Amino acid sequence: MKRIMALLLSCVLALGLTGCTWPWQKQQEETNEEMGTINVVSLIANIEATGFPVDHEFADKRVTRFKLAEALREAARNKRTPQDGAAAGLEPGKDGYWTKAVHLEGKSSGFSAGDMWLEMTCGLTENLVRVTAHKSSQFGVCYLEGEELYTLLRHMRDHESVISQQAMERYGQLLGQAIEAIRQDALDNGQPFTGWEITRLEYLRSYVDETDDSTVNIYAVEYVMLTDHPEKVIWKDGMVLDSQGRVENVGDMGRLATRYWWWGDKWEAAVLGKTVPADELAEARAALNENNPRS
16 A cells, blocks of 8 residues: 555656646646636626616617527527637637627726626627627636527627618619729729628608709618628728628718709709718708709
8 A cells, every 4th residue: 555655646746847737637727728817607607687787788679688698698508619719710809790798897988997898709600609708907708609699699780671662763773883883992902792782772851952942852872792702801991791791881982962853843853872961961952053954
């Protein structure tokens, strides 16, 4: 027995001198490396809707406190490895396509030393989400598989397309020319855009041109670029990927003023643009008048 104890003691000393670790020590080190200084899984495993203190972070009712808390609890039961995250392009420090950050502690609209933030990020690999917690110099990172959480993040900016068919018949060709010019310019700068779609062409309001009593109609326009390779897109200037893999906010179509035309009993014109604030109406009117074909 003494000889066996002596042998075990010598092995322990040898391991200590050579810097080797026991298997359970290695497992603990890997866990610490993955989790950082905050155990994110424990943090969210039993989270409730009341755990999110800042109201404006849930102004969009598509992602409510209750939906997010439920999705986090469900995902916390399905932990994945950092290798899974790396395979999905979600290593710490790398941006995903869809991200939402919320407070867990604090009430400020920005970062402060006493705040704790929870950031959830996902990419094109379905149901895999990187969840990161930050508080001062502390942090934690984990990878989770959760269908509900992934769906919330990927679809949180979705909105229904609104297309006026009558307006499309009148202005579709004009809009198409303008958007195609933006696509061609993007192609020249290395963007992998294969086409485009108009996702909104909606009547907003009208005003009467006091110079001749003609009516000017204001329409809002939104469009997306199509691509087969989102990973090759050069992201800049507020561009984002929508849930269908289309790229929003590419280029600036600005404002298109169409010429006047006669509708039997009145002259009419249109202003088409992604945004036409009220203070730009006078400028739009001037642009229309410049294009007035009448003598």
